[in-house]
Amino acid sequence: MIEHGGGRVKPASLEAVHAARSLAAKTGGQVQALFLAQANDPAQQTVVRSGVDQVLLMIHPELENYTSSRYLSTVVECIKKGGPLAVLLAATNHGKELASGLASMLGSGLATDCIGLDYIEGTGITVQRPVYGGKALSSVEFSGPDPAIISLRPNVFRPDSAPKETEASIIDHSPEWSGQSRLLNLKEIVKGGGALDITEARIVVSGGLGMQGPENFHLIETLAGVLGAAVGASRPVVDSGWREYSNQVGQTGRTVAPDLYIACGISGAVQHLAGMSSSKCIVAINKDPEAPIFDIADYGIVGDVLKILPILTQEFKKALQE
Ligand SMILES: Cc1cc2nc3c(=O)[nH]c(=O)nc-3n(C[C@H](O)[C@H](O)[C@H](O)COP(=O)(O)OP(=O)(O)OC[C@H]3O[C@@H](n4cnc5c(N)ncnc54)[C@H](O)[C@@H]3O)c2cc1C
Numbered sequence: 181m182i183e184h185g186g187g188r189v190k191p192a193s194l195e196a197v198h199a200a201r202s203l204a205a206k207t208g209g210q211v212q213a214l215f216l217a218q219a220n221d222p223a224q225q226t227v228v229r230s231g232v233d234q235v236l237l238m239i240h241p242e243l244e245n246y247t248s249s250r251y252l253s254t255v256v257e258c259i260k261k262g263g264p265l266a267v268l269l270a271a272t273n274h275g276k277e278l279a280s281g282l283a284s285m286l287g288s289g290l291a292t293d294c295i296g297l298d299y300i301e302g303t304g305i306t307v308q309r310p311v312y313g314g315k316a317l318s319s320v321e322f323s324g325p326d327p328a329i330i331s332l333r334p335n336v337f338r339p340d341s342a343p344k345e346t347e348a349s350i351i352d353h354s355p356e357w358s359g360q361s362r363l364l365n366l367k368e369i370v371k372g373g374g375a376l377d378i379t380e381a382r383i384v385v386s387g388g389l390g391m392q393g394p395e396n397f398h399l400i401e402t403l404a405g406v407l408g409a410a411v412g413a414s415r416p417v418v419d420s421g422w423r424e425y426s427n428q429v430g431q432t433g434r435t436v437a438p439d440l441y442i443a444c445g446i447s448g449a450v451q452h453l454a455g456m457s458s459s460k461c462i463v464a465i466n467k468d469p470e471a472p473i474f475d476i477a478d479y480g481i482v483g484d485v486l487k488i489l490p491i492l493t494q495e496f497k498k499a500l501q502e
Pocket residue numbers: 387388389390391413414415416417428429430431432433434444445446447448449450451452455465466467468471483484485486
């Protein structure tokens with residue numbers, strides 16, 4: 181899995197390629213690089229000449245900015261088609277997040293921040309990772325379904341020499357999302373039914389202090405009614421008695437992972453994100469363009485939530501009737 185930016189591949193990803201090549205030499209397998217981008221990118225050429233056998237290219241305008249839900253669903257589809265033995269990622273912020281998401285979505289074993297990697301006939305892949313603050317090393321074997329998901333500590337797997345000047349073949353795995361297909365997905369999700377327990381619902385519409393008072397929650401309930409969604413809330417909303425505790429999403433509330441999470445007037449504090457960041461698609465409405473919730477949102481609407489919610493409800497109604 182390749183990370184890049186500004187037309188360059190991150191060195192930690194080239195190290196992951198090097199580690200993958202060493203592993204493939206032992207297993208007799210091939211090395212494929214997963215490259216996601218919004219459009220053709222100069223960094224592609226570096227990957228093509230990095231010593232991998234194939235580059236799996238996923239190009240789509242919606243991949244312009246990293247969002248865990250968008251990247252995860254794209255990569256999971258690709259992994260399911262390819263059936264690799266292992267997926268190696270650099271243990272960067274994005275790499276760590278993707279690694280845990282991939283392991284959870286694929287039901288695979290996960291080893292993070294590894295500093296050693298080997299393949300033993302009969303045992304399979306083994307990794308070494310520091311534990312107890314680096315005072316001890318643990319050796320990990322994988323059980324359960326492939327692929328093993330492994331994040332590698334940067335600056336450990338540096339290649340001694342440049343890879344051989346070979347050119348990898350390119351396989352186009354670009355997703356074919358369009359506004360229409362997303363709409364159809366929404367219809368499917370809504371048709372799938374709205375369990376009203378927030379932990380089971382496929383759609384959750386949540387309100388935060390930006391809703392400004394319990395009297396405005398009818399706007400959230402109306403949208404939730406149209407979508408067959410459950411209503412969620414941030415902790416201060418619950419603490420203020422606007423909603424019941426069973427609605428609270430976050431570290432000290434419920435953990436939800438719906439297909440669609442709509443955050444209304446929620447800032448995106450880390451304790452709230454802890455309960456909803458695995459949602460497949462996150463929509464955020466906030467009047468503050470700098471609100472942290474926009475960092476993880478797939479779609480963001482900047483404006484007054486009390487004005488936007490009625491419009492959004494009408495638009496969803498129309499879209500679902502078409
Ligand atoms: C130990 C601990 C555990 C916690 N557990 C949880 C938890 O489980 N769940 C949880 O949610 N929090 C939890 N918190 C609290 C968390 O830190 C935040 O304080 C909380 O999530 C903020 O809630 P909020 O986003 O509703 O409010 P705020 O942070 O006040 O954000 C309100 C947002 O609304 C926006 N806004 C205001 N008016 C409008 C408008 N008219 N239109 C659009 N946007 C508007 C503002 O720009 C702002 O971004 C916990 C905290 C601690 C210390």
